[in-house]
Amino acid sequence: MFRIRSADHAADFSALRSVREVVFVEEQQVPREIELDALDAQSRHVIAEDAEGRPIGTGRLTPERKIGRMAVLRGWRGRGVGAAMLHALLRQARGAGWESVCLHAQANAVAFYRRHGFAAVGERFMEAGIEHQAMRLRLDRPVAIEDREAAVALTVALVQDARRRLVIRSRELDPGLLDDGQVLEALRTFGTTGRGNEVHVLLHDAAAAQRAHAPLLVLAQRLPSVFALREVDDPVDRNDASACIASDAGGYYHRPLGQRFDGEAALAGAPRARQLLEAFDPVWQRSRPCSELRALGL
CATH class of the missing domain: 3.40.630.30 (Gcn5-related N-acetyltransferase (GNAT))
Known part of the structure; x- marks a missing residue:
């Protein structure tokens, strides 16, 4: 480290x-x-x-x-x-x-x-x-993200810049990105410093993330007051293939195809970050809480 x-x-x-x-x-x-x-x-x-x-x-x-x-x-x-x-x-x-x-x-x-x-x-x-x-x-x-190295570096910086709120939309917790040691450390630091910090993680396939023993689930289990996980339930939401990370500090990373690293990002893109946060919230509200992921016994 x-x-x-x-x-x-x-x-x-x-x-x-x-x-x-x-x-x-x-x-x-x-x-x-x-x-x-x-x-x-x-x-x-x-x-x-x-x-x-x-x-x-x-x-x-x-x-x-x-x-x-x-x-x-x-x-x-x-x-x-x-x-x-x-x-x-x-x-x-x-x-x-x-x-x-x-x-x-x-x-x-x-x-x-x-x-x-x-x-x-x-x-x-x-x-x-x-x-x-x-x-x-x-x-x-915004910057074009084209590979894993750039995706990891941008995500770490985005998490480090976040103030109190971070949202993540992912199919199954993005192997190669959200299980990277640097990203996990940044998320752990965000979750253990300050009061009232929150990370909302919206999954498309909670079972796949659970089967893969995704490290982020272990972190969420250890910090249940910070991390909340839900799975999209509405058919329209499930057909949305995109993935994103956005923060209340104006940073974002958006990928039209969530299973790829390709996308665009900015650490000072407040209008687009706000747009992504506003689009995330109603989907979050109509998605189901993943109570089964709270105690994985990993």
Whole structure:
């Protein structure tokens, strides 16, 4: 497990440098005098830490509205650390009221940023001896989600941004998404912090989720005051193949075909999120409570 937090440049300088020194200077042979610059002290920083509080990743957001210094230690790559840091930085950018952010992606990271909605701008170029691609993301538009990695990262960020209310509509608790460890941890944190938090989960096939021993059902069993589960009952509702997650903070992820990851999402899409919440409520009211899922004996 790991956590992402905002970092103070002065107080956390040694931790930030310990990761960047390994990744940029030692692995990629970037000169130290280039890796350190005057923007560091003016930037917003995030740091990823392991369960023991040791730094494993860094990233920054400069006054130029540019994301940079994204670095993850080798042993932690491919485990969602980079995506979590990226969304933490995007959350800060949205909080500052910025309409867009940019970055210079190393060539081997272009696909990663594309999955999170960034678009290439111009031709590739060399920077510090490494091929780069300028990329830009509009924060006031939805992002296309096309694969599991992007779906997981977006869902985690959406849950983390939620204030008090989260709704989930799923056929059978989305294997590959709602059973992902990062998503479950975000949901557990949401359910155990604050008062009055609620998660309404609307299923199309409760029996299938039960047979699969879906981990989210175990979490719901442990936090029955937070999680409520119902199964659609009306024939019209059952014919709706879509799936969605929406929150009271204006975030949403909607998939026209609920058994696929493909869809659109936004973490600052209040009008569409409100529309999804309003459409969810009447279906929830006419659906049956899943009392049989309260004690699974897993």
